[in-house]
Amino acid sequence: MPHGTTIVALSFPHGVVMAGDRRATMGNYIAQRDIEKVFHADDYSCVGIAGTAGIAIEMVRLFQVELEHYEKIEGATLSLEGKANRLAQMIRGNLGMAMQGLAVVPLFAGYDLETDVGRIFSYDITGGRYEEHKFHSVGSGSLFARGALKKLWQEELSPDDAVLCAVQSLYDAADEDSATGGPDLTRRIFPVVATVTTDGYRRLSDDEVGAFVDTVIAGRMDNPGGPPAPLR
Amino acid sequence: MTMPFGYVSPEQVMKDRADYARKGIARGRSVLVLAFDGGILFCGENPSRALHKISEIYDRIAFAAVGKYNEFENLRMAGVRYADLRGYSYDRADVTGRGLANVFAQTLGAIFTQESKPFEVEIAIAEVGQTPDEDQIYRLTYDGSVAEERGFVVMGGQAEQVHTELEQRYQPGMTLADSLSLAVELLGRDPAGGEHRTLTGPQLEVAVLDRARPRRTFRRISGPLLDRLLGHEPSEEGPHVPTPDEKDTSPPTALAGGSHEPPGPVRNDDEA
Numbered sequence: 001m002p003h004g005t006t007i008v009a010l011s012f013p014h015g016v017v018m019a020g021d022r023r024a025t026m027g028n029y030i031a032q033r034d035i036e037k038v039f040h041a042d043d044y045s046c047v048g049i050a051g052t053a054g055i056a057i058e059m060v061r062l063f064q065v066e067l068e069h070y071e072k073i074e075g076a077t078l079s080l081e082g083k084a085n086r087l088a089q090m091i092r093g094n095l096g097m098a099m100q101g102l103a104v105v106p107l108f109a110g111y112d113l114e115t116d117v118g119r120i121f122s123y124d125i126t127g128g129r130y131e132e133h134k135f136h137s138v139g140s141g142s143l144f145a146r147g148a149l150k151k152l153w154q155e156e157l158s159p160d161d162a163v164l165c166a167v168q169s170l171y172d173a174a175d176e177d178s179a180t181g182g183p184d185l186t187r188r189i190f191p192v193v194a195t196v197t198t199d200g201y202r203r204l205s206d207d208e209v210g211a212f213v214d215t216v217i218a219g220r221m222d223n224p225g226g227p228p229a230p231l232r
Numbered sequence: 233m234t235m236p237f238g239y240v241s242p243e244q245v246m247k248d249r250a251d252y253a254r255k256g257i258a259r260g261r262s263v264l265v266l267a268f269d270g271g272i273l274f275c276g277e278n279p280s281r282a283l284h285k286i287s288e289i290y291d292r293i294a295f296a297a298v299g300k301y302n303e304f305e306n307l308r309m310a311g312v313r314y315a316d317l318r319g320y321s322y323d324r325a326d327v328t329g330r331g332l333a334n335v336f337a338q339t340l341g342a343i344f345t346q347e348s349k350p351f352e353v354e355i356a357i358a359e360v361g362q363t364p365d366e367d368q369i370y371r372l373t374y375d376g377s378v379a380e381e382r383g384f385v386v387m388g389g390q391a392e393q394v395h396t397e398l399e400q401r402y403q404p405g406m407t408l409a410d411s412l413s414l415a416v417e418l419l420g421r422d423p424a425g426g427e428h429r430t431l432t433g434p435q436l437e438v439a440v441l442d443r444a445r446p447r448r449t450f451r452r453i454s455g456p457l458l459d460r461l462l463g464h465e466p467s468e469e470g471p472h473v474p475t476p477d478e479k480d481t482s483p484p485t486a487l488a489g490g491s492h493e494p495p496g497p498v499r500n501d502d503e504a
Contacts, residue, residue, distance in 0.1 A: 061320065068448075069316045072288055073309055 001102075002031035004056060006141035006173045006180040007038065007048035009109045009120045010153055011134060012162040015197035016109040016118025019166035020048050021141070021174060022189050023181030033181060038192040042067040043200045045083055045110030050139030055097060056104040059090055080112045084121040084129055092127025099125075107138045111196045118196060141173030141180035148172035151229040163193055163204065167212045168226055175224075183213045249350045253374035256352025257299045262388035262419060265296055265356045266402065267367045268411040271443040272358045275415040276388075278437035286439045288450035290315040290327045292360045294441050298388035299353035299374075307336060307355065324447075329359030333370040333378050341376025350374050354387040360441035360449055364404065394418045409461050412438065416462065433458045 002024040009018040020037035023030060031053075038048045039060050047063065049056035066086060071077050078086070087108050094104055108121040120132040135153050137145040148169040157165060167183075170191050174182035183190050190209040195202050220226060263276035263285055274286040274296045285304075286296045289311050297304035314335055319327045336355060344350045355372040371385045372378050384402050386394045397418060406414070416436065420429040438453040445451070453461065 065316055065320045069312065072312045072316075075282070075284065075287075 002026050002035070002053040003179070004035065004037045004050050004053050004139065006137065006139040006145055006170060006177065007050055007107045008137040008142075008145045008149060008166050008169050008173075009048065009107050009132075009135065010149060010157075010162055010165060011109075011118040011120060012157040012159055014116055014118065015111060015159060015162075015195055016120060017159070017162045017166050017193065017195045018046050018048050018107065018109050019163070019170055019191045019193040021170050021181045021191055022184070023179065024053050025179045028178075030181075033184060033187070034189050036192050038194050038203075039064070040194070040201050040203070041083065041108070041110070042071070042077065044077070044113060044196060045080065045108065046194045046196055046201055047087065047109075048107045048138070049104065050107070050142070051104040052097075052102040055094060055102055056106065059094065059104055059106070063087055063090060077113075079114070080110045080119055083110065084108055084131075087121075088123060088127045088129040090127075091123050091125065095126055105138050107136060109196060111198060111200075113198075116198065137169070137173070139173075139180070141170075141177035144176040144180075145169040145173040148226065152227065159195060159197070163195065163209075164212050164215065166193060167191060167209070167216050171216050171220070172226060183217065185213075185217070249344060250375060253344075253350040253352050257354050257374065257387075258389050260298045260388050262386060262390050262394055263296045263298050263356070264394070264398075264415045264419065265358055265369055265385040265387075266398075266406075266411045266415060267358075267364065267369065267383050267404065268408050269364060269405045270408055270440075271360045271449065272367060272369070272441040273408065273411050273415065274356075274358070274437075274439045275412060275419065276437050277419050277431060277435055279435050280437075284437060286437055286452075287312075288439075288448070289332065289357070290319065291324055291447055292441060292449050293327065293329050293332060294358055294439065294450050296356045296358070296387070297353055300351070303351045304353040304355065307339065307351075307353065310339065311336065311357075329357050329368045329370060333357045333372060336372050337376045337378045339376075340372060340374060344375040356385045356387060358385075358441060360443050362443070364443075390421060393421065397421075408440065412461050433462060 005021055005023055005025065007020040009016060018038050022034050024032040024035040038046060041047045041064060047060055049060060067078060067083060087106060091104060103125045105125065106123060110119060112119050120136050122130050122132050122136050122138060135149040137149065152165045152168055171182060174180040190206055190213050193204045193209050261277045266273045274294060276285050278285050283301060285298065287294065287308050289295050295308050295311055311332055315327045315332060340351060351374055353374060357370045359368045361367045369381045369385050370378055371381050383404060384398050386398060401414060416431050420431050422428065438458055440451055440453060441449045442451055
C-alpha cells in the first residue's frame, strides 16, 4: 500500500513553514507522483504525514473535524498545545496497527496566538509528543533533509528564505532517498508548501513554489550539492 | 359518556402548550435574518459577547434563535454534531440546510408532543447558495413546524410589527450596509409605540454567511468593522464583508440553565 515519504518543517520569527514532497511509494514502485501530504489542520496550524497514506489521511480528516467541531461547540479555538495533545492521542490509538507495520508519523506545526511564535511538534508511533525547536523532518528522506536544514537554518530567516530553505532540504532528501520525489519539472509538480503566521494558514500556489524551485535548480546547476556552508 | 375527573382534551393541551411557548418567546428580543446580495445577514440585539444567539453550523449554514438560551443552545449543539458527523461520514457538500431543518423539526415536534413542557424557542436555519436564487432560509417554531421563507425571517418579541414593515421595505439584492442599517433600525423600534432607540455596536450581535468566501463562509462582525458598517459608509464598498474578519475569540459559552436572555422591552402581559 502507498507510503508517504518526506515532510519538513522549520520555524522563522512569528511563524512556521511546512513542506512535503509529492511522492507516494509502494515498495519500489511509485504509487502516486502528485500526492499531497501537508494539510490545513485549522486556521492556525498544519499537519504533514509520513507513513501509511490511507491511515494517515483518514487520521488527518478526523483531526480536522475534531478541531473545527471543538471550535464551533465551544466558541473558541483549542490552544496549540491542546491540538498537539489531541493528535498524540489519535496516534496512540493507532499503535496496534503501527506494530503490524502500518505506522503513521505526522508532523504538526502551528502559530501560537498566545506567544506569537511558530511551533513544531513531532511524534513517535506510541503517541509520544515532542516539541522541536528550529526545524524537524519526518519520513524516509528525513535524515537527509534534516542534515540540509541543520546547515541552512538560521535564527532570523525571512518567510521567503524559510520557504527556500524548506525546498532546498526537500531537494537534498530527493537527491539521496529514492522514495522521496524531487521537483518534477516536466509535469510541473512541485512540493506542497504551507506557512502559518499571524495571518493564519496559507498554502503557496504552484506558481509561487515554482519560483522557489527554479531558484534551487538554477543554483544546483553550478553546485549540485546545494549552497555550501562556510567551513569556519 | 362520563369524563374522568380532571380530563383535559388534547386540543386544550396543545393549545396551552402553544400559548406557553409563545409567551416565553415573546418576552425576548428579536433576531432578523435577511438575504442581501453578497450572502445572508443575521442581526439581533444581544449585549452578551459570550452567549450567542447566532452561530455557525457548517460551511454554508448558520443558525439563529430566540427564546430560552439553554434550550436553543441544546439544539445548536445537536445541529453542529449532526453537520460535522455527516460531513465526515460522506462529504462536506452533503450537509444541507434542508437536512438540518428536518432534524430540528423532528426534535422540536417530538419535544412539543411528548415532553411536559415545549421548548420556548424559535429558530432560523439559513444556507447561503452559490447565487442569491439558491439561498435558503428556514424558520422553525416551537411545535416543529417548518417554513421556507424568501428573503427574510423575523423572530422574537416584536416579530409581527417588524415583519409587516420588512415586507414593505425589504428588497432583494440590497447591499450589506443597507440591509444592516434597515435591520438595526427595525430592532430599535418600540412595540408600544414609544421613542425609537438607536442601537450601537456593543448592543448588537451581527454575523454573515458570505457567499464569496471559500469553505467556511460564516463570519461574525463586531468591533471596528461593525462600527464602520453602521456608520453608513458609502454602500458601494462592496457586497461582501471586508477582510480581515473579526476572529471569534470569546471565551467558551457557558452552559448554565435558566434564562440568560436580557430583559426585552416591557410588554403588557394581558396582551400576550
